[in-house]
Amino acid sequence: MKEKILYIPNQDEYLKVSAINNKIIRFHFSKDREWRHNYSFAIEKEILPIDFISEESENEFLISTSFLKISMDKNNGNIKIYDRENNCILSDYENLGYKRVDKKVYCYKEIKEETAFLGFGERTGDLNKKGKKLMNWNTDNPHHTPDIDHLYQSHPFFLAWNPQVSYGIFFDNTYRSYFDMGRENENYYYFFAEDGELDYYFIYGPTPKEVIEGYTELTGRCYLPPVWALGYQQSRWSYKDENEVKKIAEKFKEENIPCNVIYVDIDYMDGFRVFTIDKNKFPNFEKMIEELNKEGFRVVPIIDPGVKKDDSYEVYKEGIEKNYFCKRENEEIFVGHVWPGESVFPDFVREEVRKWWGEKQRVLVEKGISGIWNDMNEPSIIPSFDYKMMRLLFYHLKFKEPPRVPSFLEKEDFYSKTLSAEVVHGENKEFTHDEIHNVYGLLMAKASFEGWRDAKPEERPLIITRAGFSGIQKYSAVWTGDNKSIWEHLYMSIIMLQNLGISGVPFIGADVGGFWRDCEPELFARWIELGIFYPFFRNHSATNTKNQEPWEFGEHIEDIARKYIKLRYKLMPYLYSLFYEAKEKGTPILRSLILEFPKDPNAIKYEDEFMFGPSFLVAPIYEKGKNERDVYLPEGTWYNFWNNETFKGPNIIKVEAPLDIIPIFVKAGSIIPMRGEGNKIELRVYPGEGEFLYYEDDGISWDYEKGIYNLVRFSLSKDKLSMEYIHKGFKETEFITSILNG
Numbered sequence: 144m145k146e147k148i149l150y151i152p153n154q155d156e157y158l159k160v161s162a163i164n165n166k167i168i169r170f171h172f173s174k175d176r177e178w179r180h181n182y183s184f185a186i187e188k189e190i191l192p193i194d195f196i197s198e199e200s201e202n203e204f205l206i207s208t209s210f211l212k213i214s215m216d217k218n219n220g221n222i223k224i225y226d227r228e229n230n231c232i233l234s235d236y237e238n239l240g241y242k243r244v245d246k247k248v249y250c251y252k253e254i255k256e257e258t259a260f261l262g263f264g265e266r267t268g269d270l271n272k273k274g275k276k277l278m279n280w281n282t283d284n285p286h287h288t289p290d291i292d293h294l295y296q297s298h299p300f301f302l303a304w305n306p307q308v309s310y311g312i313f314f315d316n317t318y319r320s321y322f323d324m325g326r327e328n329e330n331y332y333y334f335f336a337e338d339g340e341l342d343y344y345f346i347y348g349p350t351p352k353e354v355i356e357g358y359t360e361l362t363g364r365c366y367l368p369p370v371w372a373l374g375y376q377q378s379r380w381s382y383k384d385e386n387e388v389k390k391i392a393e394k395f396k397e398e399n400i401p402c403n404v405i406y407v408d409i410d411y412m413d414g415f416r417v418f419t420i421d422k423n424k425f426p427n428f429e430k431m432i433e434e435l436n437k438e439g440f441r442v443v444p445i446i447d448p449g450v451k452k453d454d455s456y457e458v459y460k461e462g463i464e465k466n467y468f469c470k471r472e473n474e475e476i477f478v479g480h481v482w483p484g485e486s487v488f489p490d491f492v493r494e495e496v497r498k499w500w501g502e503k504q505r506v507l508v509e510k511g512i513s514g515i516w517n518d519m520n521e522p523s524i525i526p527s528f529d530y531k532m533m534r535l536l537f538y539h540l541k542f543k544e545p546p547r548v549p550s551f552l553e554k555e556d557f558y559s560k561t562l563s564a565e566v567v568h569g570e571n572k573e574f575t576h577d578e579i580h581n582v583y584g585l586l587m588a589k590a591s592f593e594g595w596r597d598a599k600p601e602e603r604p605l606i607i608t609r610a611g612f613s614g615i616q617k618y619s620a621v622w623t624g625d626n627k628s629i630w631e632h633l634y635m636s637i638i639m640l641q642n643l644g645i646s647g648v649p650f651i652g653a654d655v656g657g658f659w660r661d662c663e664p665e666l667f668a669r670w671i672e673l674g675i676f677y678p679f680f681r682n683h684s685a686t687n688t689k690n691q692e693p694w695e696f697g698e699h700i701e702d703i704a705r706k707y708i709k710l711r712y713k714l715m716p717y718l719y720s721l722f723y724e725a726k727e728k729g730t731p732i733l734r735s736l737i738l739e740f741p742k743d744p745n746a747i748k749y750e751d752e753f754m755f756g757p758s759f760l761v762a763p764i765y766e767k768g769k770n771e772r773d774v775y776l777p778e779g780t781w782y783n784f785w786n787n788e789t790f791k792g793p794n795i796i797k798v799e800a801p802l803d804i805i806p807i808f809v810k811a812g813s814i815i816p817m818r819g820e821g822n823k824i825e826l827r828v829y830p831g832e833g834e835f836l837y838y839e840d841d842g843i844s845w846d847y848e849k850g851i852y853n854l855v856r857f858s859l860s861k862d863k864l865s866m867e868y869i870h871k872g873f874k875e876t877e878f879i880t881s882i883l884n885g
Contacts, residue, residue, distance in 0.1 A: 145192040154241050156173045158171070164357075165193070166346065167346050171340065185315060202217050220238075220240050222234070239333070251332075256307070258271075259303070265621075270735065272324050280293045285658065299316065302355070304747070306744050309350060317339070319577065320334065365725050369513075369842060372679075373715055374402070374712060375708045381411070381686060382407060389435070404514075416456055448519060449479070468489060469488045480525045482519075486524075492586060501593050505598040585614060603843060605620065608620070609621075621643065621650065622652050623651075627659045627660050628656060629660065630767055634766075640677065641731075641750070644734060645738075653674075662688075669805075672763065677733065680711060707805075714815075740777040740778070758810050760777075761805065762806040771797060776792035779811055783808060812833025814828050816878075837854070
């Protein structure tokens with residue numbers, strides 16, 4: 144049997160249960176005794192449920208897989224899930240496994256042995272969300288604090304952990320939704336949505352990594368980014384013209400600081416019209432890119448979804464003619480204010496609109512760009528009154544260069560407006576904006592990715608996005624949006640990126656140095672030290688703030704930045720191999736301690752530390768004036784990366800950390816592939832027991848999909864290193880081994 148349908152008398156609804164595999168069970172409740180949610184924006188591949196064993200008694204349905212047993216009460220639909228040893232993993236709370244209030248749908252679960260609830264996408268506050276209430280509604284709020292809940296991304300997924308067992312729940316509902324993880328009552332948690340159906344997946348571990356693997360089996364996994372996209376990246380709103388971009392590139396060369404990408408923000412466009420070039424500021428855009436490419440720099444431009452309302456603008460005219468823009472129910476095209484002024488918005492729900500948008504990118508792709516930076520795609524609009532003030536700001540910036548960002552740009556709600564709830568989407572207006580809002584950014588990123596593959600099928604792009612939903616990892620890297628040059632936001636990034644990684648998104652980062660406000664030298668040094676462990680490593684700052692390139696803070700800070708950026712490049716073979724693991728299993732690169740030490744009851748307490756892959760434990764300095772900190776080392780032997788001093792865990796040690804040092808420890812048994820001289824790979828080996836899968840390909844094309852890559856297993860046993868080719872489809876690499884202490 145592949146599906147079981149149960150009638151729930153007390154709700155007068157049906158429950159449809161299917162097994163996606165032996166560890167993933169789908170529970171889909173009808174609404175008004177119908178199932179209309181026969182689609183998913185997050186789960187795009189076809190899923191064929193497996194057979195399961197079904198039994199029935201007077202009061203109970205029982206289904207079983209090789210890992211799970213699910214009991215369902217015939218009278219109230221109460222669900223209990225057990226493992227193979229009949230341990231209850233999860234149970235509905237009382238008879239509230241399904242509850243409906245008007246359009247809202249609810250599900251209540253008992254809190255049993257769960258120590259922590261993690262994930263939920265991009266979240267401020269504590270790593271562990273037990274006792275918290277969270278909302279999913281993509282919102283542009285650059286002035287967030289640890290108490291601000293929803294931001295640019297919505298991921299209605301969480302991982303429940305204790306040292307014995309982990310499970311996950313993915314609530315496949317794109318409406319505004321909420322998770323109360325025991326704040327209302329410590330005996331239960333619940334999740335609900337403003338509308339739609341109660342459709343969720345239970346994902347069994349029992350380890351945290353296996354939960355993430357199961358979740359990304361549903362929602363998809365990342366593609367391998369081009370190797371250059373793992374390097375240091377420099378951005379600003381905005382490098383004002385061609386000469387400034389070239390000077391930035393020249394300065395990186397002059398200062399001997401590696402850099403792979405320079406971004407151009409909204410000012411490269413003609414009047415902020417997407418897919419255009421300002422010929423006055425960038426008269427030789429294509430030639431500029433060609434010259435920068437020869438010097439090792441890639442160029443990535445920003446693209447916003449807002450299309451200027453202008454009858455002489457080809458993109459607007461064509462979109463109007465083809466009926467591609469979002470409308471209200473009364474057929475009136477929705478108009479909102481963004482950077483170009485009055486703007487309209489593509490209806491990315493429609494495949495033909497996504498294809499059209501992707502094709503429009505071609506004009507930039509053919510000029511030599513190397514990726515697409517999607518922004519303002521929550522979607523975010525600006526109230527007309529504030530828009531007029533914004534235009535005054537640009538005039539002021541151009542002619543008077545004021546000393547700070549005007550206060551209206553820092554208003555709490557300046558960026559929090561979006562498309563009207565009256566907007567409808569789809570070929571037949573089958574979706575309201577309330578349902579599409581959270582996936583608008585996901586669908587725009589999908590359009591960018593697929594458009595790139597059509598326009599330049601031989602080369603992998605760097606696609607990044609500010610807004611997204613579950614499944615965004617298939618198409619795009621993610622950065623955490625507009626932050627500030629304050630210590631609090633440096634610290635918050637440690638937590639936000641751990642939860643994004645747990646939520647299935649491996650290619651993640653935060654604006655190094657902070658976007659808003661002037662960055663101070665000490666903060667910049669500490670942020671660069673942390674930033675080299677962000678999978679996506681970009682320095683980005685706002686208009687009219689102090690320049691934030693590495694040489695802008697004095698010689699000492701520049702030396703620190705150069706040291707760490709070069710370390711990032713040395714670690715690229717290790718990092719690229721981690722991306723292979725992310726592509727295959729969904730495993731994050733920046734990892735909470737519990738992912739590597741799931742049975743350690745203390746691991747959850749140290750949220751200000753993280754693992755960089757399986758080997759590095761990173762303990763950032765995130766307070767002004769601090770030159771030491773306590774570091775928790777889990778069980779095992781650990782090497783101080785800087786001096787090879789060894790420590791035994793579990794233990795808390797005090798570590799000195801002068802301004803040029805971030806505490807880093809390496810787990811015994813680690814094998815770290817690093818860039819050596821020429822094309823050689825240096826294997827830095829830390830004595831102990833362990834193994835590492837080293838991955839390599841050409842770093843640029845999609846040939847790895849054809850099997851043109853190498854996968855090498857390095858194993859370390861009793862300080863003896865061995866290697867084995869798991870897959871050999873690429874040219875051989877020369878390895879040089881260095882084992883600590885001989």
